[in-house]
Amino acid sequence: MTEVRVPTLGESVTEATVATWFKKPGDSVAVDEMLCELETDKVTVEVPSPVAGTLADIVAGEGETVGVDALLANITEGAAGSAEAPKAAAAAAGSSAAAPAAGGDSVDVMVPTLGESVSEATVSTWFKKVGDAVAQDEMLCELETDKVSVEVPAPSAGTLANIIAGEGDTVQAGGKLAVISGGSAPAQPAAAAPQAAPAAVSASAAKDVKDGPAAEKAMAETGVSRDQVQGTGRDGRATKADVARAAAAAAAAPAATPAPTAAPRAPVPADDAAREERVKMTRLRQTIARRLKDAQNTAAILTTYNEVDMTEVMALRKEYKDQFEKKHGARLGFMSFFTKACCHALKEVPEVNAEIDGTDIVYKNFVHMGVAAGTPQGLVVPVIRDADSMSFAEIEKAIAEKGKRARDGKLSMAEMQGGTFTISNGGVYGSLMSSPILNPPQSGILGMHKIQDRPMVINGEIKIRPMMYLALSYDHRIVDGKGAVTFLVRVKEALEDPRRLLMDL
Structure with a gap:
């Protein structure tokens, strides 16, 4: 024993x-x-x-x-030992029975490493069915964890002999997903005929194709109709990435979308229950809910506010944005200014860039900046590593690249871990004032908001200035009020006079 x-x-x-x-x-x-x-x-x-x-x-x-x-x-x-032997034999027999024509060795398709502290995933979509020929590295299925989507490629060429974990099943890291029988399968001539008319399939038969549950859930959450989604999966099937692209396109051109979601609600039943729609939360949404609630329950969250006159930053951006984009190949936005200003302030108030570990305070002598990004699947926070040592151009390129990967659902686990401080820009959605929630174990998060013209008293005169409210939520267990206010004031000073960033003042 x-x-x-x-x-x-x-x-x-x-x-x-x-x-x-x-x-x-x-x-x-x-x-x-x-x-x-x-x-x-x-x-x-x-x-x-x-x-x-x-x-x-x-x-x-x-x-x-x-x-x-x-x-x-x-x-x-x-x-x-004796119990495992018949299991292995049965599995081998099942594999050979599933693909007798292959005649070659069988290869197991396993769940890949899902990331630190992630032990299970849900099979969201299979892009191949049993009997289909597959090429090496061709995408077989998509797994959904509570943080990211993971694509599973074929480890070898052959025929998909058996699917062990179907759509909707929960699988463990290292578990078996399917079996591929090797050898002669890739050279099947019959596969060439259906390939000749992919457009006809997606255009005429898309209504008869069953989309994966991940895509259906994404459509329900984003309000995107099936007609708006161009499926790139097998037989025109929509994938979650297709839905994300459709949602991004709809958001970019709101005038072109005449409220398609209102039409299906025309027949209104008398019973309220019949008018409700119940959709299971995605693993990502469940994790967001749990982590934010844990942050509220654990940290002593307090928010302090200030406002910043954006006149100088806007003037500087307007003057140099064309030259900046021509030289660096990246657009000059406001995020690089805010990132630089925060890194500058964190040097003076290091406790905002620290975390609590038991009874210890861990100070970070670097800034891994989390930049909160809204996606059709939910809020994610990709991390820009060593942002304090990056130039404006490097920051803008990194934010643009991470943002695109976030919208496409392609962020890896490593890209969302290790942040020491976070910036959340609710202003892009029109938010004028809000109190952001900490992203644990971090001790600070800065909320940016909408730039709005307001009358301000400047040297005894009333002038119209583009103003933005800033909100710093912080963990009062480690950051005192003085430190929080000092941090916000330093950010305000750096943005109202950007030359201070160049002189490290």
Whole structure:
């Protein structure tokens, strides 16, 4: 009998909660196969099996709190060897039965690494069906995690012999998705005939093609109708990326979209329930909701406000934007000014660029700037690393590139991790004033707002100036009111006189 115990959870972490058991008593397990998942106040910890065998009993059930080195379960060794052999044989037999014509070796399609602390995903769309020929690196399916979408390419050429995890199924990192039988499949001549008329399929038969659940959910969330989406998947099927592109196009040309969502609501039933539409939250939306609520429950969030006269920044941008774009190939926007101003202020008030770790304060001697971006799937925060050492042009290029990848759903996990401070621009949507919520474990977030002409008293005279309200939400556990106000004042000073940025004043 081998004991399964709670592993080391990290510095200053002494206990965890058993979140999920992936095996039950009597199940056979392999060495290093994931048995359960533990949640601490900082990270999620996976517990692998130390030996091959059979899970004899579970000592700590789901929801229980356990300490470091506490007993989780017991495994009887040896039984898994005989149990796993017939399973492997059955799998091999199933693979060969699914593709008898191939005659070659079978290749498993596995769930790729999903990113730090992400252990599972949902199969959103299969772009191939059993029996289809596939080329190496051709996209087979799309997985949706609580943070990003992950495309799964074919590891080899052949025929898709078996789909193990269907659309809507939840899969674990490293789990098996499908089986490809290798060898002769790619050279099928029959595949050439349907390829001849892809436009006809997408134009005439799109209504008969079942879109993937991820695309359907995205259409429901964004209000984009199926007629607005140009499907690029198999047989004209719409993908989530197609919906994102359609939503972005609709937002860019609001005058061209005559409110298509109002038409289907013409017949109004008397019963309120019949008029409601219930749509399951995406994993991304669930995570956004959970993280924002956790931030409110954990941090002592306080917001302080100021306003900035944008006259000088707007004049500088107007004077040099054409030369800037010609030389650097990037548009000169306001975000680079705000990023530079924040980096400048964070040097003077480092606690706004710090985080709390247990009873320690961790000061960051660098600025990884998170730039909040709204997408059809929800709010994401790509990170511009070492923004404090970047030029205006480098910042603008990085923000443009990250923003495009965010809208297309192509951001990787690594691109959204490690931020030390965040800027959120609600002004692009017309927001005049708001209180942003912290992006944990960060201690500060700056909210930008709409630029609006207002009468201001300048040297005893009333003048019209383009003004913007600024809002700094901060964790009052680490940042005092004086520090928060000082930070905002430094940002205001840098923007009202941009020359201060050049002189580091």
